[in-house]
Structures are given as C-alpha cells and as structure tokens.
Amino acid sequence: MDRNCLDCGTKLKGRADKKFCDDQCRNNYNNRLKTEDSTYLKKVNRILAKNRNLLKQHNPMGKTKIKKTVLAKLGYDFDYHTHYYTTQTGNVYTFCYEYGYLLLDNDEVLLVKKE
Numbered sequence: 001m002d003r004n005c006l007d008c009g010t011k012l013k014g015r016a017d018k019k020f021c022d023d024q025c026r027n028n029y030n031n032r033l034k035t036e037d038s039t040y041l042k043k044v045n046r047i048l049a050k051n052r053n054l055l056k057q058h059n060p061m062g063k064t065k066i067k068k069t070v071l072a073k074l075g076y077d078f079d080y081h082t083h084y085y086t087t088q089t090g091n092v093y094t095f096c097y098e099y100g101y102l103l104l105d106n107d108e109v110l111l112v113k114k115e
Contacts, residue, residue: 007032047080048096055099059111068109085114 003012007025012018020026054076058066072078078094085093085100093100093112102110 044080047077048082051076051080051096052099055096055101055111059099059113062113062115064111065104065108066111068103068107071109 003018004010005012005021005025006019007029008021010021010025012021020029054071054074058064058071081094081096083095085095087093091102093102095114098114100112100114102112104110
C-alpha cells in the first residue's frame with residue numbers, strides 16, 4: 001500500500017501510520033487547516049467588535065435612545081449579535097456582549113448596558 005504525505009504528496013517510507021514526510025510538512029498542513037477555519041471566525045468577531053463599540057460609544061450613561069437609521073449609517077450590522085434577553089413583560093433585548101438594544105416605535109432604539 002503506497003502512502004503519500006498529506007501536505008506535499010511525496011511517497012512516504014517508514015512507519016505504517018506515518019502521515020507526513022517531515023515536521024515542515026506537518027506544520028504546513030496544520031497551519032493551512034487552522035487558517036481556513038479561522039477566516040470566518042475573524043470576520044464575525046470583527047463585526048461583533050464593531051457593533052459593541054458603536055453601542056458603547058452611543059450609550060455612555062448606560063441607557064439612552066437613538067434612531068435605528070443612525071446606527072445603521074454608522075455601520076452597525078443588525079444581523080450579528082451574541083444573545084437575546086426576554087423580560088417578564090415580553091420585551092426582547094438584543095445584545096452584543098454586555099451592550100444591547102430594544103427596538104421601539106418610530107424607528108427608535110433603546111440602548112442599554114447589562115450590569
């Protein structure tokens with residue numbers, strides 16, 4: 001049974017369970033796998049960080065109102081958040097880490113900070 005290196009494809013000699021011809025090929029292969037997985041995570045984390053910073057900037061006192069269109073123009077992406085919180089009255093707050101918002105009438109958003 002012929003076996004080839006998973007990174008460069010060179011024919012392997014030696015142990016039956018050998019997967020790579022040397023340490024460099026092993027490192028190249030594993031680094032390539034990590035890069036492919038982390039590209040999407042980096043993109044999402046960058047969006048979440050931007051959303052959190054925008055909420056933090058526009059809510060210095062812990063509770064304030066702002067127009068939803070203003071947040072959107074500043075680059076807030078309403079599709080990305082970390083979690084929801086539903087109150088006993090049924091209001092659903094959307095959070096990006098410790099900063100969140102509640103959608104109100106008239107295109108307004110109530111910004112809050114979770115203590």
